[in-house]
Amino acid sequence: MSGILVFVEHAAGEADRLSREALVLAGSLAAAAGAEVEAVLFGADAAGVGAGLGEQGVRTAHVVEDPRLGAYAPAAWAVAIVELIVARGPVAVIAGGSERGNEVLAHVAARTGRPMAANVVDVTVAATQGDPWHLTRQRWAGSLLEDAELRADVQLLTVAPHVITVDESGGAPGGAPAASVVRFEPSVDDRDLVGRVTGHEAPKGGAISLADAKVVVSGGRGVGSAEGFGILEELAGLLGGAVGGSRVVTSNGWRPHSDQVGQTGLRIAPDLYVACGISGAIQHIVGCKAAKRILAINTDPDSPIMGVADYAVIGDLHQIVPAISAEIRRRSAPD
Amino acid sequence: MEILVCVKRVPATGGRITLTPHGQEIDTRYLGFTISPHEECGVEEAVRIVEAQGGSTAVLTLGPIAAEEQLRDAMAVGIDRAILLETDGREFDPVATASAIVEAVRAQEASHAPFDLLIFGTEAADTGGFQVGIRVAVALGRPIVSGIKSLTVRDGMVVARREAPGGGWETCEVPLPAVVSVKEGLNLPRYPSVPGRLRAKRKEIERLTPAWSRTGPVKLGLRVPEAEGAPVEILGRGPEAASAVVDLLERIGVLAS
Numbered sequence A: 001m002s003g004i005l006v007f008v009e010h011a012a013g014e015a016d017r018l019s020r021e022a023l024v025l026a027g028s029l030a031a032a033a034g035a036e037v038e039a040v041l042f043g044a045d046a047a048g049v050g051a052g053l054g055e056q057g058v059r060t061a062h063v064v065e066d067p068r069l070g071a072y073a074p075a076a077w078a079v080a081i082v083e084l085i086v087a088r089g090p091v092a093v094i095a096g097g098s099e100r101g102n103e104v105l106a107h108v109a110a111r112t113g114r115p116m117a118a119n120v121v122d123v124t125v126a127a128t129q130g131d132p133w134h135l136t137r138q139r140w141a142g143s144l145l146e147d148a149e150l151r152a153d154v155q156l157l158t159v160a161p162h163v164i165t166v167d168e169s170g171g172a173p174g175g176a177p178a179a180s181v182v183r184f185e186p187s188v189d190d191r192d193l194v195g196r197v198t199g200h201e202a203p204k205g206g207a208i209s210l211a212d213a214k215v216v217v218s219g220g221r222g223v224g225s226a227e228g229f230g231i232l233e234e235l236a237g238l239l240g241g242a243v244g245g246s247r248v249v250t251s252n253g254w255r256p257h258s259d260q261v262g263q264t265g266l267r268i269a270p271d272l273y274v275a276c277g278i279s280g281a282i283q284h285i286v287g288c289k290a291a292k293r294i295l296a297i298n299t300d301p302d303s304p305i306m307g308v309a310d311y312a313v314i315g316d317l318h319q320i321v322p323a324i325s326a327e328i329r330r331r332s333a334p335d
Numbered sequence B: 001m002e003i004l005v006c007v008k009r010v011p012a013t014g015g016r017i018t019l020t021p022h023g024q025e026i027d028t029r030y031l032g033f034t035i036s037p038h039e040e041c042g043v044e045e046a047v048r049i050v051e052a053q054g055g056s057t058a059v060l061t062l063g064p065i066a067a068e069e070q071l072r073d074a075m076a077v078g079i080d081r082a083i084l085l086e087t088d089g090r091e092f093d094p095v096a097t098a099s100a101i102v103e104a105v106r107a108q109e110a111s112h113a114p115f116d117l118l119i120f121g122t123e124a125a126d127t128g129g130f131q132v133g134i135r136v137a138v139a140l141g142r143p144i145v146s147g148i149k150s151l152t153v154r155d156g157m158v159v160a161r162r163e164a165p166g167g168g169w170e171t172c173e174v175p176l177p178a179v180v181s182v183k184e185g186l187n188l189p190r191y192p193s194v195p196g197r198l199r200a201k202r203k204e205i206e207r208l209t210p211a212w213s214r215t216g217p218v219k220l221g222l223r224v225p226e227a228e229g230a231p232v233e234i235l236g237r238g239p240e241a242a243s244a245v246v247d248l249l250e251r252i253g254v255l256a257s
């Protein structure tokens, strides 16, 4: 086929956001390479999701419904993709820049001895078959870009998260034709199933998750202690938001690691990110730069956070944060 | 338990990155060096498992001779011995890195004892390739669990937990010998003690010379992404600025007015 094969992750009947980003990149490469986009999906409801991918430009959705591969099984999923590579001869296999996207593709790469490029942001397809593709990929979680060449019969790429814009309107009006669903049964043996997910714990309900919060009030070393986060909690509560932090606060044990924003923590995209006593190290910034707006509260007007913030208040967060909460209360109180 | 942890020396970049004139490297003249926080947690986990269950730990890095610093840092917090796969400064791609590590593991297992567990970071701090651990596991024919934030070793099994995509946690169990790639949050690494540092300083480091090869991706050059957006707007100084802040919150609609 000489197509482009995309590994599509899905939940609740819909393709995941990062997989849709991969589909957008695949679409533009397919146009350049004169190829068609095909998808591969796993799980009981894969056929429904796969058929719906027509709107994202997918012609054929390869669907694996084998119940042994229903739960995430990275090595076995990779075996299935390797089988598809042999059967379909795609010029590239692309996955989203999720944990699973990177993991499954790395298994494919390892099994077939091919190179792989993770967190790609831009690709130029070679004009002549057999020449290397040019790509730009992220280093340091996006603080740095690398221009690179990748020479391979099948390009294995994952797409850096939140760089490629996805059309949220749901594709062309009138609707594109549904993708044709092709079921296939990969020959997976028990050894490939080792390492699959065998247990699941539901998330604790209640609090607004840091990943989804519209407002995040985040603290760094300047907060000074675990107790110091009380005033950040209060402000976050008034704004219906969540509390985050820098690596310094999680390494000091002031907050759990699940609150960490940055390269080795969460990458989030709230409407407003309030950085209190955070200096703005690049490894922190990559976690919050997708926010619509950043408000910095810092004693140091020259700290690097000022280079990325949209708004700032200069001064001691221990006075400023409670003053903001008090002002919100004052304005919302009935006169 | 015999455990090997693989770590990578990277510059400790801070507020912004400066490149060398030809854009091939980060200008490290004014920078210190470190390893990824993921790998720090890997080192700590290895030390804890062996403290609790007995055995011995080793740390391995592939890098220039200066990377001995990162090996000694690991020994300062309790790793028993260290192996340097010494490079001549050329960058090794993930395929070459993984094959050099596989070869070293085989040699170490022949001369010492087989490793029950190999620990990697999920991704290196600098290149973020997301693959070396998986390549090593596949080459050695051992199971791997990636991206884990909690680890228990008992009865010849690794029970690993990681955050599930939609929230919550998922569990995987694999038999030893196994490979894991870990993430920060797995534990809170200890700080080295002064005696620990002194002991680490005196230890021998085993040195090997790995073979360089090139599969890709082949680096052409590096670029610092362009800064986006307008300069910062200072809303005020001190608590008196609260009113201007709340005006902003109302204006951008994060505060129901």
Ligand SMILES: Cc1cc2nc3c(=O)[nH]c(=O)nc-3n(C[C@H](O)[C@H](O)[C@H](O)COP(=O)(O)OP(=O)(O)OC[C@H]3O[C@@H](n4cnc5c(N)ncnc54)[C@H](O)[C@@H]3O)c2cc1C
Pocket: A219, A220, A221, A222, A223, A245, A246, A247, A248, A249, A260, A261, A262, A263, A264, A265, A266, A276, A277, A278, A279, A280, A281, A282, A283, A284, A287, A297, A298, A299, A300, A303, A315, A316, A317, A318, B011, B012, B013, B014, B034, B035, B036, B037, B125
């Ligand atoms: C590979 C790697 C990965 C990393 N990953 C992450 C990551 O995921 N997330 C992360 O955050 N970091 C990460 N780091 C660490 C990062 O480099 C910085 O060390 C860290 O972000 C600094 O945290 P901070 O801003 O809280 O502390 P500091 O840099 O110490 O800054 C404290 C700031 O608080 C201000 N301040 C002090 N007192 C007050 C006060 N009373 N009121 C107001 N302001 C005050 C100071 O002016 C200063 O700007 C990583 C590092 C490496 C090498």
Ligand SMILES: Nc1ncnc2c1ncn2[C@@H]1O[C@H](COP(=O)(O)O)[C@@H](O)[C@H]1O
Pocket: B006, B007, B008, B009, B036, B038, B039, B060, B061, B062, B063, B094, B097, B119, B120, B121, B122, B123, B124, B125, B127, B128, B129, B130, B131, B132, B133
């Ligand atoms: N040069 C190296 N020396 C030792 N271990 C490495 C090296 N490069 C990568 N690794 C290990 O492999 C993991 C994943 O790296 P990567 O696939 O390059 O992102 C890292 O976190 C390290 O544990």
